[in-house]
Amino acid sequence: MSQEGSSDWSEEQWRGKMLLRQLRLRCTVIMNLAQSLEDGGGFATVTPKALCRLIRHTANVLDRSLADTPHDQLANVNYFLCSIAQHLRFVERSRTVNTPWSMIQATEHFLRQQVGANSRFIIRPQWAHNYSLTGEFVEAYRTEIASMAWIDPKAWEESSAERPVDERVYCIAFPRVERLNALLHANWGHELGHIVAARWIHGRFGQLWNGEEPDMKARIRQTVEQGLGASMNQALFKDLIINQYVSEYTDSAMELARDGLTELICDAIGVHLLGPSALAACLEFSAGFSLDENPLRCDRYPPWRYRLRLMLEACQENEDFLEEEATTSPKAAVYPGETVAPFWEWLREAKRLVTQTPDLQMLHRDGMDNVSVREAYTLVENHWRRIRGEALDMLLGGAKRPYKLRERLTTIDDLVAKLENDIPPNEVDTWPDSSPAAFEDIINAAWVFKARKLAQDPEWGCPKDLERLYRLVLKAIEASFVHSVFGPRLARLDKP
Amino acid sequence: MSTLTTREIENRLKGTGAKRLVVTPVLAPKQIGDASVDVRLGNQFIIFRLHTCGVFEPYKMLMSQLHTMQERHVVRFGDSFVLHPGTLALGSTFEYICMPADLEAQVEGRSSWARVGLQVATATSVEPGFKGVLTLELSNVGTIPLRLYPGVRIAQLFFHEAKPPATDAYTGQRKYECAIGPEFSKIRNDRDGSVFAGPIEE
Numbered sequence: 001m002s003q004e005g006s007s008d009w010s011e012e013q014w015r016g017k018m019l020l021r022q023l024r025l026r027c028t029v030i031m032n033l034a035q036s037l038e039d040g041g042g043f044a045t046v047t048p049k050a051l052c053r054l055i056r057h058t059a060n061v062l063d064r065s066l067a068d069t070p071h072d073q074l075a076n077v078n079y080f081l082c083s084i085a086q087h088l089r090f091v092e093r094s095r096t097v098n099t100p101w102s103m104i105q106a107t108e109h110f111l112r113q114q115v116g117a118n119s120r121f122i123i124r125p126q127w128a129h130n131y132s133l134t135g136e137f138v139e140a141y142r143t144e145i146a147s148m149a150w151i152d153p154k155a156w157e158e159s160s161a162e163r164p165v166d167e168r169v170y171c172i173a174f175p176r177v178e179r180l181n182a183l184l185h186a187n188w189g190h191e192l193g194h195i196v197a198a199r200w201i202h203g204r205f206g207q208l209w210n211g212e213e214p215d216m217k218a219r220i221r222q223t224v225e226q227g228l229g230a231s232m233n234q235a236l237f238k239d240l241i242i243n244q245y246v247s248e249y250t251d252s253a254m255e256l257a258r259d260g261l262t263e264l265i266c267d268a269i270g271v272h273l274l275g276p277s278a279l280a281a282c283l284e285f286s287a288g289f290s291l292d293e294n295p296l297r298c299d300r301y302p303p304w305r306y307r308l309r310l311m312l313e314a315c316q317e318n319e320d321f322l323e324e325e326a327t328t329s330p331k332a333a334v335y336p337g338e339t340v341a342p343f344w345e346w347l348r349e350a351k352r353l354v355t356q357t358p359d360l361q362m363l364h365r366d367g368m369d370n371v372s373v374r375e376a377y378t379l380v381e382n383h384w385r386r387i388r389g390e391a392l393d394m395l396l397g398g399a400k401r402p403y404k405l406r407e408r409l410t411t412i413d414d415l416v417a418k419l420e421n422d423i424p425p426n427e428v429d430t431w432p433d434s435s436p437a438a439f440e441d442i443i444n445a446a447w448v449f450k451a452r453k454l455a456q457d458p459e460w461g462c463p464k465d466l467e468r469l470y471r472l473v474l475k476a477i478e479a480s481f482v483h484s485v486f487g488p489r490l491a492r493l494d495k496p
Numbered sequence: 497m498s499t500l501t502t503r504e505i506e507n508r509l510k511g512t513g514a515k516r517l518v519v520t521p522v523l524a525p526k527q528i529g530d531a532s533v534d535v536r537l538g539n540q541f542i543i544f545r546l547h548t549c550g551v552f553e554p555y556k557m558l559m560s561q562l563h564t565m566q567e568r569h570v571v572r573f574g575d576s577f578v579l580h581p582g583t584l585a586l587g588s589t590f591e592y593i594c595m596p597a598d599l600e601a602q603v604e605g606r607s608s609w610a611r612v613g614l615q616v617a618t619a620t621s622v623e624p625g626f627k628g629v630l631t632l633e634l635s636n637v638g639t640i641p642l643r644l645y646p647g648v649r650i651a652q653l654f655f656h657e658a659k660p661p662a663t664d665a666y667t668g669q670r671k672y673e674c675a676i677g678p679e680f681s682k683i684r685n686d687r688d689g690s691v692f693a694g695p696i697e698e
Contacts, residue, residue, distance in 0.1 A: 096570035422627045422674050423518055424592050431509045431522050468674055475676035483521045490524040
């Protein structure tokens with residue numbers, strides 16, 4: 001049966017015959033799926049539909065160019081089509097029944113304010129108990145299309161108001177089981193940070209690394225030589241072996257520094273945007289994990305204790321947590337104040353955690369097996385303040401000022417009082433002088449309220465109590481968003 | 497039973513303490529009428545899954561069975577919900593209401609909507625101490641489909657003094673408490689109903 005040897009048979013021809021028909025069908029199915037998801041609706045924002053249109057448009061461009069596709073490129077087209085088909089699952093999962101729908105519109109509005117109005121966010125649940133950011137999709141599709149020489153990029157770029165080719169589309173995932181937990185969703189600040197972190201890594205990390213690499217390599221070499229000891233003195237390929245180790249550990253250190261900095265920048269953005277509530281969410285989330293895991297054993301993530309320490313330092317820099325002031329500062333009478341004091345005690349718990357330093361001992365332990373970790377975190381520590389400053393500068397103008405709980409005390413008092421009375425904290429003050437509360441204030445007030453209730457009543461915190469709190473916060477976020485969008489429009493109607 | 501007029505309603509809304517009335521948010525001053533507060537339509541609806549519905553058995557169905565009869569539908573602010581003739585949907589007010597112990601309220605549909613066939617509420621009383629958004633039983637008794645936009649003024653609340661004030665007003669044991677969207681019927685929780693829902697054993 002085999003014709004491998006015959007001149008009229010080639011693998012490419014075989015692939016062409018087999019795959020071309022499949023791809024044509026696949027393009028059609030993807031277009032239909034995208035259309036039906038778009039038509040089905042049920043989304044809290046227009047972004048999922050925008051991604052549907054982008055996917056449909058991309059599949060259509062690929063379909064129209066299939067006849068011109070070289071047979072040896074069909075497998076690449078197949079791979080790309082499979083990828084965009086998978087992205088439809090983000091759309092499907094973002095239906096309102098699966099999300100904390102009351103806060104989706106407000107959250108997307110908040111996120112766009114930080115990184116630009118041309119950024120769009122799909123928010124969807126995932127079964128993994130974690131938060132994540134995927135995308136950016138538009139640029140990824142553009143790059144892929146540009147690599148396909150037989151397609152005229154203009155065919156894909158053909159812009160219309162319906163296709164988000166001039167926008168950036170991201171997908172933020174949250175743990176499915178935490179759907180209603182609006183307080184924990186303060187972690188979305190961290191996820192937004194991934195956009196900024198990627199910009200910093202792309203633009204600045206190479207330069208930083210190039211400056212540090214020679215000295216780092218020398219230190220790694222020294223450690224390797226010490227680690228291998230006298231046994232290597234007589235080895236035939238001593239230099240070659242040592243160079244191999246140095247190269248391997250240097251690469252590893254680079255990856256550890258890059259990925260570690262990414263997470264730390266994200267944490268810094270979270271605290272910057274959402275203040276102590278970001279630390280509180282991280283603190284609560286971290287309780288389920290070892291605080292001092294070696295980055296080599298956990299996907300190059302920095303240890304939780306290390307992350308909490310830097311977040312706490314950021315809160316201290318914003319003067320939202322200064323431990324000494326409880327006894328010595330004259331400001332203590334004003335801040336934290338009676339309402340915020342239990343939350344402030346929560347932050348003190350974080351301080352207690354990070355005062356212990358097993359993470360630092362682990363990160364800086366000598367020895368060949370840990371040299372990449374040691375060097376990566378030496379680099380991080382030597383440059384962290386500058387890196388953080390550069391990353392924060394990448395936020396939009398209005399977002400450059402940090403959220404300071406200290407400056408929001410009156411508002412927080414007011415919002416917490418509302419929660420105490422089972423009223424959603426969507427407004428500051430009372431009618432007719434009320435104004436919609438800010439997203440950041442609502443989240444922080446919710447954390448302050450939670451800490452306060454837990455301090456007042458050890459019995460508080462059963463699922464029913466928490467669910468009620470979540471519902472009030474979700475309602476508040478929605479109501480304040482609608483109020484801030486539609487209130488001014490209604491007010492304009494009343495003007496002569 | 498006296499009905500509160502504008503000034504009294506405003507004083508209650510501005511007030512503090514036990515007599516404070518909360519309607520939040522009031523998006524426009526015009527919502528406060530001569531003797532009422534206009535409330536807006538929220539963006540969550542419960543509709544019946546007719547294709548899976550058998551008979552609604554209030555005292556025999558499990559909660560899970562009740563859930564299979566209904567479908568929650570959320571409409572983005574700016575989008576719309578179409579209510580067809582002869583159908584019932586549960587909606588809710590956009591405003592969250594907190595009633596003091598000395599007030600009760602009546603929910604009335606707005607006549608402008610009634611004239612095109614929209615009935616807004618049949619269970620019209622809001623008890624002293626109630627907290628939450630109000631569930632509205634929206635039914636189209638007209639002959640043409642109605643497009644409803646979340647945020648539009650849909651009903652009015654008339655407030656009346658309750659004398660003497662309710663002493664155990666909504667202390668947390670009620671069926672519909674701190675709701676933020678429409679709530680499906682909890683008639684199943686009426687223990688006395690089951691007394692009548694079976695044959696008499698002699």
